[in-house]
Amino acid sequence: MKTVAVGVFALTLLAGAVIIGTVAISFVSPLYAPAYLAVAALLSGAVIAVFCTKCPMRGEGCIHFFPGRVAALLPARRGKYTAVEIAAVSVALLLIAAVPQYWLLSQIQLFALFWVLAGTGIFLILRRVCPGCDNACCPLRPKE
Numbered sequence: 001m002k003t004v005a006v007g008v009f010a011l012t013l014l015a016g017a018v019i020i021g022t023v024a025i026s027f028v029s030p031l032y033a034p035a036y037l038a039v040a041a042l043l044s045g046a047v048i049a050v051f052c053t054k055c056p057m058r059g060e061g062c063i064h065f066f067p068g069r070v071a072a073l074l075p076a077r078r079g080k081y082t083a084v085e086i087a088a089v090s091v092a093l094l095l096i097a098a099v100p101q102y103w104l105l106s107q108i109q110l111f112a113l114f115w116v117l118a119g120t121g122i123f124l125i126l127r128r129v130c131p132g133c134d135n136a137c138c139p140l141r142p143k144e
């Protein structure tokens, strides 16, 4: 599979995990489900604004296709990522994953599905996407 296809597939798996989290929340607390989805979308947008706008592959070079295209609509930024930017992106991604765990823990099949999707997506990104990425400043980039 080509790297972009893997990147898109991995992002689709992660989006699928967010959908599963939303479904789990909706079964117990229906009002919180759209709130979580909106927060996850906002946090994903924040990650694109903070991280992808500094990536040299934003635009048509993006291995995940979609985030780079969105980042290309925003003003480009240059330079290495600061500790604050890395911390903000990490917190945003952790929040997206952590928030639905409260509801998933009482629904073991959805819990398992969430982590199969998220785990496979993360595995594919680390093993197949990161090695082919030219974002030299990315902290996930394998050391040469």
Ligand code: SF4
Pocket: 051, 052, 055, 056, 057, 058, 059, 061, 062, 063, 064, 065, 067, 068, 071, 133, 135
């Ligand atoms: S390749 Fe660059 S633009 Fe695409 S998702 Fe990764 S950091 Fe963002």
